Amino acid sequence: MNPAVFEVAVSADGMAVQGKGVLAAFVPASAGFAPLVVAGCDPRHDPGKPIEGLAGAAFLHIRGAIGDLAGLRWVVVDNWGRFFEAVPHWAAQNGMAPILEFKRFPGGVGVDAFSKETGATGEAALELLSTVVEGGIPETIPANARQFLEAIELHGNLPSPGALFQLVQAAAISGDITGAAKGIQADPVISATLINYANAAAFAGAGKTASVAEAIQRLGINQVRRVVFVAEMMARYQKGACAAFDYRAYWHNAVATGAAMRGLLETFGIPARMADEGFTTGLVSGMGWLAIAETFPHLLADYIGLSAGLDPTAKARLQKNIFPAPVAEVTATYLARFDFPETIRSAISGIPTADGWAWFDCLASAMRVAQSFAPLPCLAIPDNIPAPERCREEWRNWQSLLSFSS
Secondary structure (H helix, E strand, C coil): CCCEEEEEEECCCCCEEECCCEEEEEECCECCECCEEEEEECCCCCCCCCHHHHHHHHHHHHHHHHCCCCCCEEEEECCCCCEEEEEEECCCCCCCCCEEEEECECCECCHHHHHHHHHHHHHHHHHHHHHHHHHHCCCCCCCCHHHHHHHHHCCCCCCCCCHHHHHHHHHHHHCCHHHHHHHHHCCHHHHHHHHHHHCCHHHHHHCCCCCHHHHHHHHCHHHHHHHHHHHHHHHHCCCCCCCCCCHHHHHHHHHHHHHHHHHHCHHHCCCHHHHHHHHHHHHHCCHHHHHHHHHCHHHHHHHHHHHCCCCHHHHHHHHHHHCCCCHHHHHHHHHHCCCCCHHHHHHHHCCCECCECHHHHHHHHHHHHHHHHCCCCCCCCCCCCCCCHHHHHHHHHCHHHHHHHC
16 A cells, blocks of 8 residues: 555544544555554644544544554654554444554654654654645745734744643642652653753752752752753754754754853853853744744745855845844744743843843853854854853853753
């Protein structure tokens, strides 16, 4: 059989027919990997229910089209982008949807764990789904800044963190620190990132820790929420909708900007107690690039192609001509969606705080220094700015955060 894409509608009474709501890809066995079906809610046609409640009926419909293939694996991708293997317990009576048992992959629920288990068939399935979704969402660029920002914010492919961030977000509101610690401990990669963060330079005097609970105590739940946000985003967006965008270079530049921001605080009269907030400001200051990459990939690809070889001044002019709103405004709008502090958003969008322009000026300098550590070609910033030794020291201290994108 050839690869195929299925679009399935599931009615209120659990009957599945060809229609809109569930999108699935079938790929036959190849390169030693089993045949595979991957299904999720169609971002173009929200079915109004999570995939877990729709998959059984959808799988019955798909099975009727492809037959009962030996070794066929069924996978669902939930609304948070997590991958689970669905084990169907087929009913003895024909026409009955199976009861599904959802299992994590041995390596977790991320795309890397999925790819390791499914190999070439998994990659082909994701490529099929991406092609259909991208081809089905028209990329009409709004003419003015307000409409462009709204289009990004409401876009079905807006990048977002996973379920762990939601758990920590809820814990920050309710004060359930124990629940947050348990959730983080269940993810070894996020746990390691949080511990590395807590063991960074600001806490060197407190000694090293290997405890998630102690890391949360050192950082505070609000800072933990931001760390988890970035860690999940870094893990999920190693590649994405825009093939021309260098996601690895983006994350390296983000960490470099955070490190440089910490190294420059004293120069701009910002107290050392603001070090963590300073690092976070630099780390997320370019998030608008990622948002545009996922929502308007062809627009960003056009800019990247046209900007190749241009000097920073020419790149800045080109950005104004191509993007209806400044990327900094996209970043600030995006971060407001996830309750990042006004101090961070104001620095990024160029609005002075109660303390004046120090925070904005520090970030602007940090972005220039970071470009010399880990250049991101799409930025309109030269990459030959001298870096103070303090910034170089911070850059060395934060290399562990790049484990996701190495």
